[in-house]
Amino acid sequence: MTATVKFFDTNRINSASTFNFASADEARADILYDNDSSNRLFSNGSNDATPEVWEITFSSVYDLDALAVFNHNVKSGNAQYWTGTGWADFTPTVNWYNNTDKNSYFEFNRVQTQAIRLTMNTTQIANRDKYVGQLRALTKLGDISRNPTKIKPELSEKNYNYKTSDGGSVYGLNGIKYKATVSFQNSPAADQDFLRELKIRNKPFYFYPCGGTAQADMCFHLDDMYLVNFTSVLKPKLPQDSLFGIGISTDTVFEEV
Structure with a gap:
């Protein structure tokens, strides 16, 4: 990115x-x-x-x-x-x-x-x-000063899939929704505060992975702007569990409304 x-x-x-x-x-x-x-x-x-x-x-x-x-x-x-x-x-x-x-x-x-x-x-x-x-x-x-180190998108689907009496497949797709695990590593205090505020506001928001600069990869196109909820528990952790003063790492999960 x-x-x-x-x-x-x-x-x-x-x-x-x-x-x-x-x-x-x-x-x-x-x-x-x-x-x-x-x-x-x-x-x-x-x-x-x-x-x-x-x-x-x-x-x-x-x-x-x-x-x-x-x-x-x-x-x-x-x-x-x-x-x-x-x-x-x-x-x-x-x-x-x-x-x-x-x-x-x-x-x-x-x-x-x-x-x-x-x-x-x-x-x-x-x-x-x-x-x-x-x-x-x-x-x-708000803004983050340090980009996520990793975004793992997933196009989760709601479907039905069962076998017929003669062993055939019956499949139907009711919808596809975006989900992403977004990882921040060694994030400074301002970014930690922003993520906390994003979580406790408890309302949907738009997550824009490409940031307005079009990418070639799926889920990072210019029109890939997702209305999401912050569904994961916010669990900031120290790198290596012991080093202070070099930033906090955390994984977040955003799921499309």
Whole structure:
């Protein structure tokens, strides 16, 4: 891994938000925050001469540090935030120009806002309706200074598998969820404090293994951002059980909601 893993609070876009879409069906806005990128919210009758503008108002004012836009077909466009008196650009700006990627992740200087606006001008295939699979407005929970030494991902499945009367196989897959054992070694005090706070908050959070830098390996792609619970007992231990002052090691387990 080359990027530092990141941890975010739950999506500020949720069922308590209000939506104002140029042409997309507002009754289907839940597609943007259902944690399933394969579902997509489409514009209706848009083309490259007709911008599709989505304004989303949160249930409260929040700090924002990042936006994730997954499974989209935006070629050119931008996102802005509401200052209380008008729309403003993030710093650095959030925009697309001749984009060919279907997944985008943007970090910017922290802002306080209650609304964002997504403007989609053109699509990667000309004159198609615009679409987005997931739109996440994110608040960092904190930073770790030292990357995990190991992340062991597992795609756990809920299935049924039994034999028929003639010995055949009947198999069905009900769902697959992400699980990872994340190992920290010789972590400094600040990282230990962060892991403790992450545990005792007792709420789901987004775990972002690639940290916004796309990797080639499965479970480390740009759109591999998982809403997880911290399910393991937090058991920090001294290296070799006896050496003080060189950091603490611990294994954590995160399981997808």
